[in-house]
Amino acid sequence: MSTTTAQSGLARARRGLAPGGPGGGSLNRKSKLSGQTRRTFFWLLLPSVILLVLIHGYPLIYAGVQATHDGSLIDTGNFVGVENFGHVLSSPAFWKAAQFTLWFTIVGVFGSWLVGLGLALLLRTKIPAGGTFKVLLLLPWVVPIVVSSTAWNWLVATPDSLIPSLFRGLGLGTPLFLADPTLAAVMVMVFKVWVSFPFMMMMISAALASVDTTVYEAASMDGASKWQQFSQITLPLIARSTYISWILMTIFCVNDFPTIYLLTGGGPVDATTSLVVLAYRTVFQDFQTGPGVAIAFLMTVTLVVVSVFLYRQIRKSSVE
Secondary structure, eight states: OOOOOOOOOOHHHHHHTTTSTTTTTTTTOOOOHHHHHHHHHHHHHHHHHHHHHHHHHHHHHHHHHHHHOOOOOOOOOOOOTHHHHHHHHHHHHHHHHHHHHHHHHHHIIIIHHHHHHHHHHHHHHHOOOOOHHHHHHHHHHHHHHHHHHHHHHEEEHHHHHHHHHHHTTTTTTOOOOSHHHHHHHHHHHHHHHHHHHHHHHHHHHHHHHHHHHHHHHHHHTTTTOOHHIIIIHHHHHHHHHHHHHHHHHHHHTTTHHHHOOOHHTTTTTTTTOOHHHHHIIIISSSOHHHHHHHHHHHHHHHHHHHHHHHHHHHHHHOOO
């Protein structure tokens, strides 16, 4: 069957789930609320909004005060304006940590998403003991990070650990996974993917569960290949869930302290020092509260920009 016919079949299948389509008129349908109902919702939500503003507003304002002063955790100190931000932005340590944070986030988000997507598609098929398999796949996310990091240290930390010993037995040398800067950075990123893919898998599985299987049957009857069904039906239909998971995982990665600190402590030679680890060291080890909080503010601004961009993608993504 021709490619044109397959594409037209895909279009018809997707229209079946589009708003107003014959098979999915209820999808993305927005209820029209009366003015009275909207006002009721407003007054019901207002106390919660005020409480959230008070809970989060005071720490944010106090952190802003600390970022513009040269004090400590005990004493606010003297006002220095944006001097702390200038000091941070001119520091090579900041840019080295920012570079690692960028790669750590990219690998953490897209690596865990790809693994989660593959497993979610696998679990969608009929495999023996699928429920038990899914529970086992959730273990990296459920197990406390202290336990996971301890297990990974036992596997790779020393030349006599299991994985270095295996490499040595195969005649591949004895890699020092947590002593070599490059290998340590790679190991931390792989560890992040390991502990994060169950979250992505569950997000994607939930999105796939809402997709009617008849749309694939219709596309298959019209000659669409498996790849065409995946790229033109599956991915568009889970796009919103994908962007939401990317936003959440980006926040998780940028703010991830225990995954890095428990595995490498930010070493060796600061090769795995992220911005949040650098901020912790600056405040609690170097006792420079102003620059440390300034780093946290810069992280927050970056996260807001990325989140707004991805949120706009969520609003744009729809089945056409």
